[in-house]
Amino acid sequence: MTESSRTAAADWWRQASVYQIYPRSFADANGDGIGDLKGITSKVGYLQELGIEAVWLSPFYPSELADGGYDVADYRDVDPKIGTLADFDEMTAALHAAGIKVIVDIVPNHTSDQHEWFREALAAPEGSDARDRYIFREGKGENGELPPNNWTSIFGGPAWERITEPDGTPGQWYFHLFAKEQPDLNWDRRDVREDFLKTLRFWSDRGVDGFRIDVAHSLTKNLDEAYDALTTILGDWSIFEDGQHPIWDRDEVHEIYAEWREVFNSYDPPRTAVAEAWVPKPHRRARYASPESLGQAFNFDLLVADFDAAEFRKIISENLEFATESGSSTTWVFSNHDVVRHATRYGLPSVHGGLNDGFSGGNNGKQWLLDGGDPAAVDIELGLRRAKAATALMLALPGSAYLYQGEELGLQEAGQIPDADRQDPAFFRNPGVDIGRDGCRVPLPWEPTGSALGFGAGTAHLPQPEWFADYAASAQEADAGSTLAFYRRALALRGELQTEEALAWQETGAADVLHFSRPGGWHVVTNFGAEPVELPAGEILLISTPLVDGKLPADSTAWLKR
Structure with a gap:
């Protein structure tokens, strides 16, 4: 292999198209109602034809599903309901044979309460090393009956849970940012750090090409009692200097990732990583994307933006600038397993499609869900038109593009799920406030008929x-005008056209029309306005909505070669 080809192999992630798979809802090979690794393997041909370059697998580890698999009981195994390590190896080999890289989720902030370490902590005495792997504190009140403070967890309810000591008496309290079944780890411990280095090597040795790091900005903490009175601490950044928030984005977290980077770089090509770091300042997010740290960080700015030309241009320009400063490439995403699907968001009344938080659809999508998630309240045609236009714009940008399973089908959010069938802890811990994220996690429709629409033989x-x-993949495969056909065409062209990571804005004379060019004469025009607009001269390679009288319609994107 030449030096240039080695560099290309190492940099595959910089402009990759990555497809997120939520394994339990992708494809069910054994008919038990839960998606599995063999199901993913059975769809490798579909993924290859789609044209993506990598898959990111949400957690498939042993789990009691207190949080959709993000409560991990064993980081170096596969949940028996999803498969075996042999199934994982078979899937990885099939994906690699199809030219598709494999990225897996790592969940380092917390374990499951079923993890052997936490079971050991419950059986051990106060002050033991076993308990010190987590964050235990004495309670307040006359007999320790009150939590150490009144902090609220991300999923609602208290952020502290009291345990029963081995002798049966009420005991200490442990901290959990998320569900009570997800106790937070103490990353000051050397054995915690070493164990995760072991996990990274375990999956890298099995052929994994990269890692997505869950809640990457929360590992290191300072739970000094001086902060106990700040009841809104988890949502309040303003009173702290950069890097000094007790929970989020502390400077010392990068000491952990520097060690991880040493592990990644010990492989040829180096393993990649992308941080899920919801931090309010782009220059802070850029630290996670530096070559000395994880190498890349999720950019959710377009996901939370209105469908607005000025806002899109500002976000794109700023993030490309920060990517240049960090030496990384930026990422782009509109949908994932935590938010209302963007084809639905863009079709909601009196909204432009933006979110305002990292979970459950923000003010727009969340309110729609809380109001009953009625599909009749969604302008499906408008939502899909805007979603295709936004995605076509995003796929033309420098950087890596992250797609969520089902968006290539134009799939809408399943808003009306009976309460008895819901699974997301946010729904149970915040009744009437948070409807949860189940609507974007409903299993995919592969066929237009059958009890599970081709997902599997069971329910x-x-x-x-x-x-x-109406969104079944098999029906769309036979339709040249389908959303699936559009995605396949866009991804194929992206692979042909992507070269240098460069972009130049072109003036349009219209505030609601964006036009940029990429190296090689590739031009992209998006009409955010209400009226059709003239396109510049050139050969149309891709268009999200057919021309109207030779003009680009409202809420549409075109790619041209000039």
């Missing part, structure tokens, strides 16, 4: 609405 673990049949 799907989350109910599929009847209208899901």
